[in-house]
Amino acid sequence: MIKQTQSLYEARAAIIKALAHPTRLFIVEMLQKRDYNVGELVEMIGADFSTVSKHLTTLKNSGLVSDERKGTTIYYHLKTPCILNFIGCVEEVLQINADEKLNVLSYCRK
Amino acid sequence: MIKQTQSLYEARAAIIKALAHPTRLFIVEMLQKRDYNVGELVEMIGADFSTVSKHLTTLKNSGLVSDERKGTTIYYHLKTPCILNFIGCVEEVLQINADEKLNVLSYCRK
DNA sequence: CGTATATTTTGCTATATTACCAAATAAGAA
DNA sequence: TTCTTATTTGGTAATATAGCAAAATATACG
Incomplete structure (x- = not known):
């Protein structure tokens, strides 16, 4: 592959990689509703502060999320x-996958 | 997090993870145009046959891609x-990230 | 300043991913 | 069946990632 093309796909993949974790997906969906701080997310997720903080840093570095300090707490915001919409497509894939499994099963029963 | 919710996000993340690699993103875009076999993709990508084949298996397992044999060769097809559309959004994120970097630079120059 | 609160960073270990090579398999042709 | 082409699988080394706990940082306030 041409070097330039390679770089483009690497940049894209880096962003997608930032989304490719259950906790980070959850965070992104939460941030759709409103901004949250680490503590609130920790409570919802049930992981360590440091773990959630790291996930937020990952999302921030990818450019998907921004942060803003308000007094002592830092609020995270979904930029994009x-x-x-993409998650809707992912859901579609899951649905198709599930349907296909059902088809295989019904075929076995015949 | 509730166990059920956790499972849902894991399932979604698994699909996104399948996309989160430059080579696999490239393959998905190529398959948008038409179906390809491993050999053709190897030529475009410039990696080992086995490497590309493994990437195709990853895409297939996630349900994003299907395969169909025609004579001696197996053609891969983009199912979804x-x-x-999602890649369009990723591109938007890249654009914003680039713009922000430019802003920071121009700010430094003042 | 010193203390409390909120959050991030670091150090560590365990696990996962990826690439390449070589060997194995699958399907069709001779 | 044996050859040939197309593709996958197994093994391995290098690299990346996740998660927890402890230490460090940043801001607010008395």
Whole structure:
């Protein structure tokens, strides 16, 4: 592959990679509703502070999320809501996968 | 997080993870145009046959791609073109990231 | 300043991913 | 069946990632 093309795909993959974790997907969906701070997310997720903080840093570095300090707490904000359309497509894939499994099963029963 | 919710996000993340690699993104975009076999993709990508084949298996296992044998060769097919809308959004994120870097630079120059 | 609160960073270990090579398999042709 | 082409699988080394706990940082306030 041409070097330039390679770089483009690497840049894209880096962003997608930032989304490719259950906790980070959850965070992104939460941030769709409103901004949250680490503590609130920790409570919802049930992981360590440091773990959630790291996930937020990953999302921030990818450019999907921004942060803003308000007094003592830092609020995280979803910069690119178009990401959520994508999750609709992912859901579609899951649905198709599930349907296909059902088909295989019904075929076995015949 | 509730166990059920956890499972849902894991399932979604698994699909996104399948996309989160430059070579696999490239393959998905190529398959948007038409079906390809491993050999053709190897030529475009410039990696080992086994490497590309493994990437195709990853895409197939996630349900994004299907395969069909025609004579001696196996052709790969993009099952869910909605994925491509998502890449548009990723591109948007890249654009914003680039713009922000430019802003920071111009700010430094003042 | 010193203390409390909120969050991030670091150090560590365990696990996962990827690439390449070589060997194995699958399907069709001779 | 044996050859040939197309593709996958297994093994391995290098690299990346996740998660927890402890230490460090940053801001607010008395």
